[in-house]
Structure formats: structure tokens, C-alpha cells
Amino acid sequence: MSEQYRNNFLREVEKNVEEGEWVKMCMQCGVCSGSCPLGPHWEHPPQEIFMMIRANKREEVLTSSSMWMCTSCYNCMARCPRGLPITHIMHGLAHYAKRIGIAPKEQxxxxxxxxxxxxxxxxxxxxxxxxxxxxxxxxxxxxxxxxxxxxxxxxxxxxxxxxxxxxxxxxxxxxxxxxxxxxxxxxxxxxxxxxxxxxxxx
Amino acid sequence: MKEYSFYPGCSSQKGASAENYMRSTNSISKELGFKLNDIPDWNCCSASIGYAGGGELPRLVLSARNLALSEQAHPKQDVVATCAACWLATREAKERLEHDKSLFAEANIALKEAGLQLKNDQGKNIRHMVEVLIEDFGYEEIKKHVKKPLEGIKIAGYVGCQTNRPFGIAGESFENPMYLDKLTETLGADPVKNYDKKVSCCGGALAFSEPEKSQALIKDIIGAAYDGGADMIVTPCPVCQMNVEVYQDQINQKYGTKFKIPVVYYSTLMSVAFGQSAKEAALDGQVIPAKQLEQIAAK
Structure with a gap:
């Protein structure tokens, strides 16, 4: 199923990930990353994840342990100047990685x-x-x-x-x-x- | 008498981790005079950690079932939850189903398998118990019921995350909500001013899967309460309560701290201030006993 999205991970995310259609709205300000209680433990903080999706880094995003560091504190979401539902997108990415079987196994x-x-x-x-x-x-x-x-x-x-x-x-x-x-x-x-x-x- | 369609949630059940929250809530409902009608046969909302196994629709359907049962049993009554995660998941689900017609249609196809239908047209609000207390009763009214003011007790109001974001209590700011402080003041106690970690995260469900990372957060939440001179911490959330209360020994071992601070629900504070017994206030549910409250309750 991922064939149809070759070279277009952003489209795959928009189509299949919960609230994924918001990803393109990110303006890379980094408030989310700075607001995250487990920020220092994220391999790629949310801001980076959003850019990586647009840069087509499918494998690196979906196999990352990053999204699994979300504590659902909603700080990023409350502060995002563009109003992205970041918490939900992180949950959505984590779920999608799991669904297609490439989430990190020992996380x-x-x-x-x-x-x-x-x-x-x-x-x-x-x-x-x-x-x-x-x-x-x-x-x-x-x-x-x-x-x-x-x-x-x-x-x-x-x-x-x-x-x-x-x-x-x-x-x-x-x-x-x-x-x-x-x-x-x-x-x-x-x-x-x-x-x-x-x-x-x- | 005011009546609400009540969603108790898993942790409030008998023998579960927040049974003491439920007991103290029942005691304040008696005193203030409101009725909580349990949603019949309610199910888990999947909280904010169900997403690994549950996709968007299966998770939404969980809340849709509760809402459909509420519509059937308690038409037009607002849905009220005491648990932050229950409240958040239910409110999120209701909003998303309102905004997304295709998800709403699919949710109803699934609900039909259980003989249910969600109409989402009764104008029900999904409210946290704190909203009921503040909006439907108010500080003034609450004050009238105070028989034993909590004088001389300094309390850090730990609001935490999910009762504060993304929805929060109407009229409050995300960064410095004041309702817990106002409530403790109403009860005669002395709220810690400028409590630094008021809205910081305790790790939530990750206290289970990432104990070290979460305990580092909890250490700062407790440390800031002590810095403010607190005798105890009060919170509106079952996960906050448990996380901040039960890991203090482990944190002491790891960091060489000497934490031993009681962490209570606002409902326990209210129950004691209303002159109810230690049992009714569920003070026996404290892993770290709240001795000052026990003394007031025994007076």
C-alpha cells in the first residue's frame, strides 16, 4: 500500500495518519520541542519530525522511538501558534508505525x-x-x-x-x-x- | 436538585487506584446537593495511551458508546467526569464526531452492532467535576458549606496537564490557572503563591513505561512544592495524584531527597472542610497520610 506514496511521505501521512493533514501547516518555530517535558529524550522532537515528513524521511520517522516519548501533556498543542493538534499527530504517527509493523519493537x-x-x-x-x-x-x-x-x-x-x-x-x-x-x-x-x-x- | 450524567471511569471503581477520589466526591455531592447518575454500563475511554493498539475510529467508538448510553438514560443532562483523561477523551471524541461527518457515520455503523445510536444532538456538554463546582455552585456557595476551615495548612495546587490542556477550565489561562488556589483559599487553607510546577507534567502513563524519566519530572514537582513551604499537594487528576504520591520513596532513594508530602484530591479537602468524617473524606486512601486533615476531621 505504501507503493502509491513513493517519494511522497507527506501525502501518505495526510491520507493515513490521524490529523495528518495538519503537518504541512508547521512553520518550524520549535515552540513544541521547547515545551515538551521529555524533550531531551526525543531522538527527533516534533518540530524535526514535521520537517522530516516533508523531506520524505519515511523510514527514519516511522521507526523512530520519538513519538513514543509523548506523555500526552498537551503543552505543545496549547502553545502551537499555528494551532496544530501536535499531540494527536504524534499519537497518530506512532499508531501508524505500529499498524504497518515498523515501530521499534523494544520501545x-x-x-x-x-x-x-x-x-x-x-x-x-x-x-x-x-x-x-x-x-x-x-x-x-x-x-x-x-x-x-x-x-x-x-x-x-x-x-x-x-x-x-x-x-x-x-x-x-x-x-x-x-x-x-x-x-x-x-x-x-x-x-x-x-x-x-x-x-x-x- | 442538579443532576448530571456521570462517567466514573475505570480508576474510580471499587478496589481501583482512585476509589478514594470517588468516595470523597460522593461525600461532597451529598453536602452541596447534586446527583450523579452513573452512565449505565459505561466502558473505558482508552485514555491517552490507548493509541498503540487502538486506531482513531476504535478509540472514538469507545467514547461514542458512553455518549449514546448517556443520551438514552439521561437525556439532556451534561456528562460529568472526575478523571482528567475520561473528561478529555470524551470531550475530544464528541467534538471530533461533530466536525467529521464520515467518522460520525462510521461510529454509528459500529454502535449499531451493540444496538446503540449516537445522535449528538441533545446539546450535552462534557464537563469536568471542577467545572460543575465552580460554574454551577461557585466559590461563594462552597464557602457557605465550610464548617471546619483548613486553617494553617499550606497547600500547593498541582493542576497538572489534562484538566488544563487542551481545554482547561473556562476563563483560566493554560500557563497559570488559578482555580485550585482559589478553591483551597475558599476552604480556609493557604495556597502556595507562584507554585513553579503548577502545570508541569508528571509523566502521565509514562510513569509506568519510563519510570526514571518520569520520576525526574515528579521530583521537581514535589521539590517546588517544598520550596513554596507546602504541607501538602492538592490535585484534580487521578494519574497526577498517584504518580506524585506513590513514588516518593523511590525518588528519595535515587536522589537522596527526604520527600514525604501528602498528595490529596480537592474533593478530600472539601469533604474535610465540610465537616465530614475521615472515612467520608477517604483519608484512609492516602498512602502518605494527611495528618493535618486527619486532625481536623477528628475535631
Whole structure:
């Protein structure tokens, strides 16, 4: 599907990335990059990403860990003099990279964000206990044990204040209309795939 | 009595990380006299971290389902959320579906699979609980209910990100919103002036996936509160509350700091000032106990 956009990554982004049609409005002032709480950790800050899209640097943009550094603080978006929905564009680029299977595989937020979606999609509501465990064990069993030990006191604090319930492991909260919820999500996924292309990455 | 179509969100459920926020909110609703009608069978909004797995339409459909259920059960009542992410995702979804006819049509095709339809024509506003308190009741009215002023407590109002941007509370600036300070003052406490990190980011969901980077941000948020002489921090957001409260030991270990500052919800402050019990104010939900509030509640 990317064939039709050869040498025109900007068009590909405009067509397939959430809010991508805004990219060309960027005037390279750099306020977004200067406003980002994790700015120093971005391989390419948003301003640079926008220029790279226009410079056709498809591979470098989509395989970058940059967009996965977004904390969704909306500072860039609130301050952008051109009114670009930068936060959404970063999420959109990250999602698109994942969808076509070229997002960085070992990026911790890319992994966690997928686990978050899988968790909520399963029963319609987030199961915080299972999400926490999935997070601790996302880099394998022995890493998981280490992380769990490190986080033990935090878990105990949450348990003691009744802000964590060990019984959630047995099922936990969810929507009642499971069948309707799942069919709805399935249909939305189908409709989107028909428009943007199939999802590959997990 | 004022009634709202209420979207509690995942973290407010029983045994979840912000159950204390829900409990204290319920106690202030009793005192002020408003009713929160839960949206029946609501689902997760996917917050701001669902984007890896969920594309635009699947994410929008999550909020569309909640809105459709709200239209059905509570026609014309405004939707109110206590969680910053719930509020933001729902409001964003409603606006995007209003502006994009093809997404709106597709959302309704998906909703039909669950026997639902979103009309988006009831003039519902999507509001944060803080807006309800400020706009529908107001500082003056809130003050009338204060029975035990929080005298002598210095509080840093940590507004954070998502209750402030991109929408924010009407009439407030992005860079220096004043509502939390005004609220703590109304309750008889002493707000920290010029709190440097008022609208800085705590890392949000990245506190889980990038703990070191996020804890560096949290360290500065707490440090600035201490610099301002704060006894405690107050926040309107479940993620802010948890991130700033629970990692203090880890931050102390790494940076050699001696942080031990309670981080409470505005609803807990209000509940205590309204003369409600420690239980009703959910003071037992503090991982770092708010001793000064416990003392006032016990008086």
C-alpha cells in the first residue's frame, strides 16, 4: 500500500495518519520541542519530525522511538501558534508505525500502550492489577520478578489503602454487554482497516 | 436538585487506584446537593495511551458508546467526569464526531452492532467535576458549606496537564490557572503563591513505561512544592495524584531527597472542610497520610 506514496511521505501521512493533514501547516518555530517535558529524550522532537515528513524521511520517522516519548501533556498543542493538534499527530504517527509493523519493537511505551489497549478491549474496562502485572513482566519472567520486588512497597501501599484489589486477578470489572461491546469494537476495527490498511504490528 | 450524567471511569471503581477520589466526591455531592447518575454500563475511554493498539475510529467508538448510553438514560443532562483523561477523551471524541461527518457515520455503523445510536444532538456538554463546582455552585456557595476551615495548612495546587490542556477550565489561562488556589483559599487553607510546577507534567502513563524519566519530572514537582513551604499537594487528576504520591520513596532513594508530602484530591479537602468524617473524606486512601486533615476531621 505504501507503493502509491513513493517519494511522497507527506501525502501518505495526510491520507493515513490521524490529523495528518495538519503537518504541512508547521512553520518550524520549535515552540513544541521547547515545551515538551521529555524533550531531551526525543531522538527527533516534533518540530524535526514535521520537517522530516516533508523531506520524505519515511523510514527514519516511522521507526523512530520519538513519538513514543509523548506523555500526552498537551503543552505543545496549547502553545502551537499555528494551532496544530501536535499531540494527536504524534499519537497518530506512532499508531501508524505500529499498524504497518515498523515501530521499534523494544520501545517500552510502545509495548505498554499495546498492553493497555489489549487490557481494556478484553472486558471494556481496565483491570489495573492485570495491567500492572503485564507491565512488570513485559520483558520476560526474571526481569518481571526483579521489577515486582522493586515495586513491592508501592503495591503494599495501594493494597493497604484499598486502592488495589488482589481479587481482580480472577476476572474483575467489565461491561455487562460483552457481546455488543466486542461486536462494536470489531466493526470499528474493520471499518478503519478498510480505510487505512490492515494492522500488522503487535 | 442538579443532576448530571456521570462517567466514573475505570480508576474510580471499587478496589481501583482512585476509589478514594470517588468516595470523597460522593461525600461532597451529598453536602452541596447534586446527583450523579452513573452512565449505565459505561466502558473505558482508552485514555491517552490507548493509541498503540487502538486506531482513531476504535478509540472514538469507545467514547461514542458512553455518549449514546448517556443520551438514552439521561437525556439532556451534561456528562460529568472526575478523571482528567475520561473528561478529555470524551470531550475530544464528541467534538471530533461533530466536525467529521464520515467518522460520525462510521461510529454509528459500529454502535449499531451493540444496538446503540449516537445522535449528538441533545446539546450535552462534557464537563469536568471542577467545572460543575465552580460554574454551577461557585466559590461563594462552597464557602457557605465550610464548617471546619483548613486553617494553617499550606497547600500547593498541582493542576497538572489534562484538566488544563487542551481545554482547561473556562476563563483560566493554560500557563497559570488559578482555580485550585482559589478553591483551597475558599476552604480556609493557604495556597502556595507562584507554585513553579503548577502545570508541569508528571509523566502521565509514562510513569509506568519510563519510570526514571518520569520520576525526574515528579521530583521537581514535589521539590517546588517544598520550596513554596507546602504541607501538602492538592490535585484534580487521578494519574497526577498517584504518580506524585506513590513514588516518593523511590525518588528519595535515587536522589537522596527526604520527600514525604501528602498528595490529596480537592474533593478530600472539601469533604474535610465540610465537616465530614475521615472515612467520608477517604483519608484512609492516602498512602502518605494527611495528618493535618486527619486532625481536623477528628475535631
Amino acid at each position: 517500552p511505551t510502545a509495548k505498554f500502550a499495546q498492553k493497555f489497549w489489549d487490557n481494556l478491549a478484553k472486558k471494556g474496562r481496565v483491570n489495573e492489577l492485570k495491567l500492572g502485572l503485564a507491565l512488570y513482566f513485559m520483558n520476560g519472567f526474571s526481569e518481571g520478578v526483579k521489577t515486582s520486588l522493586k515495586m513491592k512497597d508501592i503495591g503494599l501501599g495501594m493494597l493497604k489503602t484499598k486502592r488495589m484489589n488482589p481479587l481482580e486477578i480472577l476476572g474483575g470489572h467489565g461491561v455487562k454487554d460483552q457481546s455488543g461491546f466486542q461486536k462494536m469494537l470489531q466493526k470499528a476495527t474493520e471499518l478503519e482497516s478498510a480505510r487505512v490498511g490492515k494492522e500488522q504490528g503487535k
